[in-house]
Amino acid sequence: MTRVRLTDVAARAGVSMKTVSNVVHHHPHVSPAMRARVQEAIDELGYRPNLTARRLATGRTGMIALAMPEIDHPYFSELSRSIAEVAAEMGYRVLIEQTLGEAEAERAVIMDREAGLVDGVIFHPVSMTTVEIGKLRRDLPLVLLGESARPLTTDHVMIDNVQAARDGTELLRRTGRRIAFLGTVSHDVTGSTAQRLHGYQEALELAGVPGDTSLVLETGGFRVEDARAALSAALARGLDIDAVLCRDDRFAIGALQALAEAGLSVPDDVAVLGWDDTHLATISTPTLSSIAPDKRGIARIALELLIERIGGHQGVGRHRIAPHGIEQRQSTAGR
Structure with missing residues (x-):
């Protein structure tokens, strides 16, 4: 079979090759009508981009890590x-790598391992510090997620954890004044826990509720079992x-287990609010109310920033706050 070329699509659609290229590369400045016209020609002819030729011509792989x-x-x-789905809409494929929060694995991601393989990296660091990331080379476009590191030189996307914790605490204040935070984690380097604890404490202070350190529970790790053990011991x-x-939905599952073992009903005796609004929140008994980061919003903001960097954008790092909300389910019902 003869390979369908860009010129064939342009001729079928009655447009220039530049217009077809703009559609194929998902450039935003194409009218919906023109995009539909070109896409119809692409579908009719069965055109598929020649990725090897594109890489040779542009120096790009069409891949991100x-x-x-x-x-x-x-x-x-x-x-x-969410990131993989939004990336596909923007014409990119995603190579996913797990670091397990280990410093050497994190350094490898943005120093050497992905060199030449991808056009840019979206990275959620745990162990690497703001200073260390800020000193790294800048030839590979990079966007950071999470709360652990925020160098001024690098684009960064997160939710406002402090405000989200305030929102969650204010919701729970409808149940009474004694609200526990589950919890801090020994040897925690993530950064998110401290921000969520800050928001919790700030909300209570603003409400005139005296601080009580006995309500801040510490766990020995990040597992469901760690949260259940900490709350069970406190009860x-x-x-x-x-x-x-709770600092996340896994801890909220542990809280549900501990409360059930203690003979306490949720939400009649104790209300429980999770964090992250993951699938766990919808399959627990009772179902979990949860602070809900806009995951697709995080994905889109991060990818837009990265693609701008890939396209040559220069300048200081940009800090973007993605939206959040609270999904209320049975664990706070009627509260």
């Missing part, structure tokens, strides 16, 4: 899916609570 700490963590897996000590704000 996405480096996440844990690909099986519900939040990271759902965010990865066994006689801790009296009206609600629990």
Whole structure:
């Protein structure tokens, strides 16, 4: 079969090769009518871009790397899916890499490992510091996610964790004044926990609720079992609570288990609010209310920033805040 060329599509659509190229490369400045006209010709002729030729002509691969700490963590897996879907809409494929939060693996992602393979990297660091990332070379376009590192030289996308925690705490105040935070984590370097604790404490202070360190529970790790053990121990000590704000949905699942084991009903006795609005929130019993980062919004903002960098944008790093909300389900029902 003769390979369909760009010129063939242009001739069928009655437009210039430049217009076809703009449609193929998902450039924004094409009218919907023109885009539909060119796409119809592409579909009729069965045109497929020659990726090898494109790379030789442009120096680009059409691939981006996405480096996440844990690909099986519900939040990271759902965010990865959103990034892959939005990237496909923009004409890019995604190479996903897991770092497990290890410093050497994180350094490799943005120093050497992806060189020549991808056009840019979206990276959620855990162990690398702001200073270390700020000193790295700038020849590979990079966008950071999360709360651990925010160098002025690098684009960065996150939600406002402090405000989200305030929103969640204010929701739970409808249940009473004794709201626990579950929880801080020993040896935690993620940055997100501290911001969420800050927002929780700030909301209580603004409401005139006296601080009570016994309500801030510490866990030995990030697993469901760690959260369940921490809350179970606190309840066994006689801790009296009206609600629990959890650092993520996995901790909220642990809270549900601990409360059930203690004979407490959710939400009648104790309300529970998770964080991340992952699939776990919809399959628990009761279903979980959860602070909901706009994962698709994070994906789109990060990709738009990265593609601008790939296209040659220069300048200081841009800091973008993605939206968040609260999905209310059974664990705070009627509260």
